[in-house]
Amino acid sequence: MAAQSRAPRADAARNRDKLVAAGAAVFGQRGLDAPLEEVARRAGVSIGTLYNHFPARQDLFDAIFPARLAALDEIVERSLADPDPWHGFVVYIEGFFALQAEDRGLTDTLARRFPMSAELDAACHRGFADLARIIARAKEAGALRPDFEPPDVVTLIWAMSQVIRESMDAAPDAWRRCLGFFLDGLRAEAAHPLPVQALTPDQLARFLG
The missing domain is CATH 1.10.357 (Tetracycline Repressor; domain 2)
Known part of the structure; x- marks a missing residue:
């Protein structure tokens, strides 16, 4: 059971890391008003996953x-x-x-x-x-x-x-x-x-x- 609970947490951490890396790349290329959908695509996750980790655009800025x-x-x-x-x-x-x-x-x-x-x-x-x-x-x-x-x-x-x-x-x-x-x-x-x-x-x- 403990191993099962750790797996989602590990997936969530990986997704967050991918979103931060993708956000840095997209914002670096297009500026801070770049579409968040592009960040999600670059990270290989859904836009819903992005908002789960970063409810507001500012939250993603702060992580980057x-x-x-x-x-x-x-x-x-x-x-x-x-x-x-x-x-x-x-x-x-x-x-x-x-x-x-x-x-x-x-x-x-x-x-x-x-x-x-x-x-x-x-x-x-x-x-x-x-x-x-x-x-x-x-x-x-x-x-x-x-x-x-x-x-x-x-x-x-x-x-x-x-x-x-x-x-x-x-x-x-x-x-x-x-x-x-x-x-x-x-x-x-x-x-x-x-x-x-x-x-x-x-x-x-x-x-x-």
């Missing part, structure tokens, strides 16, 4: 994105381990957008096209703190312009998300050229006074909704 967040953590580690603070900053920025460019779902998430769970929102706040360390390190080395602040990266994410989303099919590497211009403008020796200040914490909170 820890792996992407782990990839971001690895980029942070490489950035902070780089002996050259400027290159470490570039490693972070380029690595971040490379992840976006290969995953439409991540692009949609960062552009806030869909609500974030509390867990993902907390992960974004941790990432923001890591980013502040990376920026401070490059500024202390005299390599990054002194008026660049972490909220400026948030506005860049929104802008680059649009570039990546619109050019992904026709010119998937177009974002690299845009980012190259941006990075050149961030070097300390290229700095000129800016017309407005960085976003305040209150403005940033309102900006992110």
